[in-house]
Amino acid sequence: METTPATSLLRSLTIQLRVIHALLMREIITRFGRENLGVLWFVGEPMLFTLGVATLWTLIRQHSESSIPIVAFAVTGYSSVLMWRNSANRSSSAIAQNTQLLFHRNVRVIDVLLTRILVEVCGATASFVALASLFTYVGWMPYPDDLLGVLLGWVMLAWFGASLALLIGAGTAFSDLVERLWHPLAYILFPISGAAFMVAWLPTGLQKVVLLLPMVHGIEMLREGYFGDVVQTHYSVAYMATCNLVMSLLGLYLLRQAGRRVEF
C-alpha cells in the first residue's frame, strides 16, 4: 500500500477528470478515426441501428391495435436497449484492451471503464434526441407529454447501463467466463427487456415476472413520460433505484478488486 501525504478530494477529482478527458480523446479518435464521418459516427452508429429497427417494426406492424405510433414505440424502446447493451458490451473488453495504460500511475481501471460508459451513454442520448427531433418534425412522433418524466426514465436507464457496465467490466478481470456468458445473456434480455412491448399487454402472471428486470421499469417510465395518458404503465421508481444502487455498489467494489488483479 502507498502512504503518500493524503491528497485532498478536490485535487484527486481534478486529476481524475483530467485523466478521463485524456482517455476520452484517445478513445474517440481510436474508435471513430478521422476518415469519412469520423467522430460523428458515435451518434451515427446508434442512429442507424435504431432506424433499422424502426423500419422493421413498421413493416411488421405488430402493434397495429395500439394507439401508440409505431415509430415512436421503436425509437423509445430501442434507444433504451442500445444504451445499456452497448455500455455493457464495450466495457467487457475495456480492461483487456487498455492494460498497458495502467503503467501511468494516474490511470486506474475505473477511469478506463468510466470513459467507455461515457462514450456509449452520450452516443445513445445524442442518437435518441436526434431521432426524436427528426421524427417529431416530420410528424411521425408526438411531442413528449411530460418531458421531466422522459428525463427521469432516461437517467434511470443510463444509471442502469452504467452499473451493468461496471459489473461486467469488473467481472471480465476475474474470469473469461463473464464475457462469454454476457453475450448470450444480452441476446436473451433484449426481447424481454420491455423494448418491444408494454407491460400492460402481458398476462398478469407474466407481468410480475417481467417486472423483476429493472430496465423494464425504466422503459415504462420513459414511455409514460412520452405518451402520457394514452398508455397504461407499470413501474416502480423505488424498485429500479434500489436495483441500480445495489448493482453500482457491487460493481464499484468488484472493480476495485479487479484493479488489483490486472496483470500485464
Add this chain to the structure above:
Amino acid sequence: MLRDVSFQLERGENIGILGRNGAGKSTLIRLMSGAERPTSGRIIRGMSVSWPLAFGGAFQSHLTGLDNLKFVCRIYGVDYRPIVPFVEEFTELGIYFREPVMRYSSGMMTRLAFALSMAIEFDCFLIDEAMVVGDVRFHERCHVELFHKRKDRAFILVTHDANVIRLYCKKASVLHEGKLLQFPSVDAAYDFYQATMVAHPEPVEL
C-alpha cells in the same frame, strides 16, 4: 518472487540495480512505477516517478505520434505545445509524426517511445535498459538526453550492463534470490554479480 527489498533514494541520486534474468527486475520496476501494488510493505514516493522508460506498449496504433504525445501530456497535466519541437527533433520522424503509429517501423516506434518518456520532467526516471533497443547512435543520443541534460534528476537503472552503472551511479545493488543486496561501491556489486553469474551460468543473450 521478491521477498525482502528495501532502499531509499534521494533527489538527484542514481542507483543501479543488477540482476540476472528472472531475478525480478521487471517486477521491481513495475512496483516502483506504480503499475503493481506490493503484497506487503510500503512504497513512499516523495518525488514524481516516471513510467519505465522507452516502454512503447502504451501506444494506441490508430493514433498519430502527435496524438500519443498529447495523450501523455494530458495524463500528466502538462501543456504539449512547447514539447512538440523537442519530440520532432529527437524522433526525426518528419511527416510521420502526424501519421498513425501503425505505419511506423520498429525503430521509429522506439524513438517515439523514448521521446515521450522525456517529454514529462520527472524527478526520478526508471530505466529498464533491456527495453532500450536501437542502434549505437540512438543509444548515444538517449544517453545525452538522460544523463547529461537531466543529470540533476534521480535515476533508477536496472540493467545487466555494469559499465553503464559504473559511469552514472554512485551506488549499486544486486537483486539476488528475491532480495536486494546493497554494496558500498559499484565494483563490489559487480564482483558479486559476476560471481553469481559464474556459479549459475545463464543462456547467452543476443
